[in-house]
Amino acid sequence: MSSLSVFNLYRILSQDSFVLIYMGEFDDELTTVLMDINDASKSEMKAQRKKISYLIAECFQNIIRHSDKKNRADISAEIPEMFVLRDRKKIHQLITTNIVKNEFVESLKVKLNSLQNLSAEELKELYTQVFQNNERTERGGAGLGLIDMARKSGTAPTYEFVDLGNGFSNFFMQVNVLAKDFEGVVSEDDTSINSALDIYNQMTAEKVVMAKKGDFSQEAVLPLIQLFENNLNLKEEQIGLAKKVLYILIEMLQNMTRYAELQNGMKEGIFYISETDSKNYTVCTGNFLKSEQALKLKSDLEALLKMDKIELSKAYKKKLMSDEQEEGKGAGIGLIELCRHSADQIIYDISETGNGLSFFSLKVKV
Amino acid sequence: MEDRFSLIATAETPEIVFDKSKNEFSIKGKSMPESAFDFYAPVISWLEEYKTKPNDKTALDISLEYFNSGSVKQVFKILCALEEITETGKEAEVKWFYKKGDELMLSKGLEFGKFLDLPIEVKEI
Numbered sequence: 001m002s003s004l005s006v007f008n009l010y011r012i013l014s015q016d017s018f019v020l021i022y023m024g025e026f027d028d029e030l031t032t033v034l035m036d037i038n039d040a041s042k043s044e045m046k047a048q049r050k051k052i053s054y055l056i057a058e059c060f061q062n063i064i065r066h067s068d069k070k071n072r073a074d075i076s077a078e079i080p081e082m083f084v085l086r087d088r089k090k091i092h093q094l095i096t097t098n099i100v101k102n103e104f105v106e107s108l109k110v111k112l113n114s115l116q117n118l119s120a121e122e123l124k125e126l127y128t129q130v131f132q133n134n135e136r137t138e139r140g141g142a143g144l145g146l147i148d149m150a151r152k153s154g155t156a157p158t159y160e161f162v163d164l165g166n167g168f169s170n171f172f173m174q175v176n177v178l179a180k181d182f183e184g185v186v187s188e189d190d191t192s193i194n195s196a197l198d199i200y201n202q203m204t205a206e207k208v209v210m211a212k213k214g215d216f217s218q219e220a221v222l223p224l225i226q227l228f229e230n231n232l233n234l235k236e237e238q239i240g241l242a243k244k245v246l247y248i249l250i251e252m253l254q255n256m257t258r259y260a261e262l263q264n265g266m267k268e269g270i271f272y273i274s275e276t277d278s279k280n281y282t283v284c285t286g287n288f289l290k291s292e293q294a295l296k297l298k299s300d301l302e303a304l305l306k307m308d309k310i311e312l313s314k315a316y317k318k319k320l321m322s323d324e325q326e327e328g329k330g331a332g333i334g335l336i337e338l339c340r341h342s343a344d345q346i347i348y349d350i351s352e353t354g355n356g357l358s359f360f361s362l363k364v365k366v
Numbered sequence: 367m368e369d370r371f372s373l374i375a376t377a378e379t380p381e382i383v384f385d386k387s388k389n390e391f392s393i394k395g396k397s398m399p400e401s402a403f404d405f406y407a408p409v410i411s412w413l414e415e416y417k418t419k420p421n422d423k424t425a426l427d428i429s430l431e432y433f434n435s436g437s438v439k440q441v442f443k444i445l446c447a448l449e450e451i452t453e454t455g456k457e458a459e460v461k462w463f464y465k466k467g468d469e470l471m472l473s474k475g476l477e478f479g480k481f482l483d484l485p486i487e488v489k490e491i
Contacts, residue, residue: 218378218400222377222378225398226377238467239465239466239467239468240467240468240469240470243432243465243468243469243470243471244469244470246432247432247433247434247470250398250432250433250434251434251435254398254400254434254436257400258400317481319439320438320439320442320481321442321481324403332435333435333436333438333439334434334435334436337435337438341470
């Protein structure tokens with residue numbers, strides 16, 4: 001992806017009203033934060049909060065429980081696992097990926113296929129049957145956990161296996177939850193897993209740890225910061241880098257809270273953070289601004305980008321000591337701080353999108 | 367003026383205790399409110415009053431896990447108020463705590479020390 005990557009990602013996900021992608025460390029303690037993110041989202045998934053929360057926990061724990069990551073020393077580091085939550089209006093999706101040994105692929109397919117084409121009623125019946133008889137092993141059918149996920153979501157999960165070589169495959173599973181007001185028949189298009197594969201490829205190419213599209217109000221931003229902080233702790237990231245990354249992340253997310261133009265009734269935007277290399281993270285945000293506001297931001301940024309470290313420190317000190325009344329003039333303290341703490345020059349881009357609005361992307365490496 | 371001003375910590379704001387009679391002053395936790403100006407306004411207005419009749423010695427402990435840039439500015443304003451106390455002949459000092467390895471928080475403490483005529487001691491925890 002180019003410097004414009006965040007706008008590309010926005011376009012790929014344009015039909016989704018809410019997307020959360022997580023590719024960091026996986027641990028049980030993160031499930032509650034994920035539920036907080038869902039609760040704070042302005043998406044329609046809230047209407048099915050209990051169900052979605054249950055599925056989040058199941059899917060997330062499946063990644064932790066079933067991963068063969070530990071057994072694949074040779075390819076382990078390069079192949080991250082992914083958890084995605086999407087609201088596609090008609091349908092809500094929870095996507096997980098797991099690395100599995102090829103010897104388990106056939107039996108997994110048999111289990112998943114046994115659920116395909118079953119109606120919500122039939123899934124319910126199957127669940128009761130298996131629950132009462134506890135005969136999962138003899139039947140060779142799906143386990144209770146899997147049937148329960150299908151039953152709760154009202155339709156069978158879709159899946160795909162991607163061979164990784166060396167005897168392992170990447171197992172993609174997508175749980176499809178019909179929206180409350182869903183009418184008609186579920187089409188193959190509705191539950192297609194293809195875009196999940198696209199997302200995964202884009203995210204791994206960019207080494208993304210976390211991404212989100214949707215609302216960036218303060219309530220929505222707080223659990224995102226929490227999730228990333230937990231990831232840093234699990235990773236035992238060096239504290240010096242961790243604190244700096246969090247500072248920049250908070251700044252950039254709250255910039256969207258403050259300035260993003262309302263779209264569809266929310267502070268709509270997109271963000272991702274990637275682990276550029278072992279010493280750096282890159283935070284990227286994108287949101288709509290009124291075009292004249294975007295131009296002002298551009299000229300403020302351009303002025304800062306011409307400054308060296310000493311001049312930036314001076315500008316920072318001046319802002320620190322200035323009265324709030326003068327805040328409107330020139331770049332704010334937050335923007336100066338982004339420039340002071342970025343490892344490379346900040347990259348930004350403006351795309352006019354019509355109706356007097358522009359999409360403003362910002363990329364900062366820490 | 368109330369003798370004591372205090373706020374309990376939330377997920378986005380720090381615990382604040384400014385107690386004139388116990389002579390206890392501290393700011394602890396995370397600080398990233400949506401509007402730092404609004405959040406700190408009552409703290410600063412309390413200090414403005416306190417400044418007119420300060421204790422002989424005011425010692426403020428600041429121990430922040432992380433913050434947004436808006437909060438940095440407001441914390442700086444609090445320190446400015448303490449600096450003004452020292453100008454009236456009374457004593458004021460700050461202990462700035464930072465977690466071992468947190469270079470950002472350390473540099474903020476050192477920077478404030480440079481910008482102000484106020485004893486700021488940076489302490490590793």
